[in-house]
Amino acid sequence: MSKSEVRPLRRSQQLREQIEERIVTGVYQPGTRLDEQDLAASFGVSRTPVREALIQLAAGGLIDLRPRRGAIIPETSAERLYEMFEVMAELEAMCGRLAARRIRPDELERLQAAHRACAAAHDAGDPDRYYLLNEAFHEHVYTASHNGFLGEQAAALHLRLRPYRRLQLRVRDRMGASFQEHMEIIEAIAAGDGERAAAALRAHIVIQGERFTDLVATLRQLNAQDKPAAAALR
Amino acid sequence: MSKSEVRPLRRSQQLREQIEERIVTGVYQPGTRLDEQDLAASFGVSRTPVREALIQLAAGGLIDLRPRRGAIIPETSAERLYEMFEVMAELEAMCGRLAARRIRPDELERLQAAHRACAAAHDAGDPDRYYLLNEAFHEHVYTASHNGFLGEQAAALHLRLRPYRRLQLRVRDRMGASFQEHMEIIEAIAAGDGERAAAALRAHIVIQGERFTDLVATLRQLNAQDKPAAAALR
């Protein structure tokens, strides 16, 4: 929203980010058809940059762009969701394995600082704040892997799973459990134990039977009460 | 090139594929600036679909699209290349691990058929044909993982690494070694041994010290004799 455009970022880039945000936060629901003209009008630009933004989103898999049929937000099936989490778990595990071997002292320091920040949010019982700081924690692990490409891929998928990840905090005492798991992850990385770090991060991603079922159940609950899902996600 | 357009594929989609092909096969060299007007003229369309194609390529990381500076093909550093292969190895390993547990009899049959086809090309000493069939072999492994999302990610990265993978066959008796490795992969998958399949696939990707150094060396050799690289890659 800040109009301080010191660096003239490409218009379609900004648009992509804004539309992305609305999809990821659930303002635009799955199944919604995004009308180019409406978007153009609502953002005060012509259709051209809107189209370019949509193409970028389609390339990232966030929307489904079928020829002559327009852009629709795909309804992510439970199966598809499971697949994505399965990959996410492995990418995180890989980051952890590499980080345990490659992390620098200053990076470890920053990771621990991020963990302490999470601790504060946890103690304060503030899930929203915890959610935010959790993102930072994971970002630090990605960086510590010292594989830039891997970090980008992990961050991209992380973003795409954001709505579901957030949802997950609604499950009873997920925050506490998550915090415990972070502890284990840090310890493994600090100890330079790659396999243990990988295992800890893999376990940290919600794909194991119960947790994933919880997630899907919560999702169905939200969908059942048709529209409020957007508000609930925000 | 076939004009049998029964299904009206989007124009920018076709363009993306064609430009992608030229990048991946080395017709357009790293460092090249892709001029929108030139591309439009050479494909006989206006700048609009060309731009849309470029945006897609940029989203996939195949080109670098900087605001007001145009599209340039990034010079992939050895470090970056190593990072990408490191991720590729892990994705392949994951496919193998899952495939060992989930492959169906008919899929295993097809995988073995693909392997036999590779054998024929190997015996005939035809690296070009082997290269092509090798792609099919890996595609079968992706499918057998029964994780559609993973399969897509793996295929996308596979495509992006295509030029280098191809280059690698120039190394002495790489084809023979590759073939041996396929054998081991198939055996592990058929035996349902996920960890062994994962290890075999991880080892199959050229990132280990010597092989990777060979690759980079070959690359430098080609770059040294400036332009012929394109021809050599094709």
Next chain:
DNA sequence: TGATGTGATCTTGTATACAATCTATCGCCG
């Protein structure tokens, strides 16, 4: 002689106009 500033030209980014195709409504026929 080299560096810096200014202007011309070229390229990208955005808007608008037009063409092609898809959807939906209405009417017709069984």
Next chain:
DNA sequence: CGGCGATAGATTGTATACAAGATCACATCA
């Protein structure tokens, strides 16, 4: 009364026009 087809409206895809910024060359000055 229901199903099918044609036409009108709307929406996407492509082309073109115009605006804004970047590059490069040239000239001027130290």
